[in-house]
Amino acid sequence: MIAKPKAPRVGVKAPEFLIETSDGRFPLRQLAAQYEKLVLTTQDSYRYHPN
């Protein structure tokens, strides 16, 4: 049985993914290092939630 991964807690490193920018594709950690703070926000598809 494969355990469902737990949502990351405050204080831990954010799970990695790649972000496309006008300067190329960067890992999340590399982008975060460029800013005082990096804001991530998620939402469902616009087809369900157009606002």
Added chain:
Amino acid sequence: MAASLKQDYAKILKAGADLVLISPDSLEEHRKYALTLFGEELPYLYVSDSNLDIARRYGLTRKEEHPHGGFYYRSLWILNRDARITYKSVPWEGNAQVEEYQKLFTLIDSKPGEWRSTCGLSEPERLHAS
């Protein structure tokens, strides 16, 4: 939410932060939405999570479908320069409650945002968008 974030993106940058929006829509769908509703691309960074890999690793999948459809939680995360999570809100009600929306700006030491409850769209536009 898109209209509010589009309008307030300059404040986020001015505070020394940046914004990444993540959703299950493809990049093409995201662009099409922006062009249809705003006539231009949205200014902030976008990541398509079409295979729900990010949703699984960030704990964003709903057990039950949202009344409007979909299984993806709206959420807010603030990371520091080490990519450590300093704040998280899952689910985040920033689209429905102005106090929740303003938390984003408080947490990055920015001036308050200008929240729009209906995305700035008129009723016909919203019907068209859905």
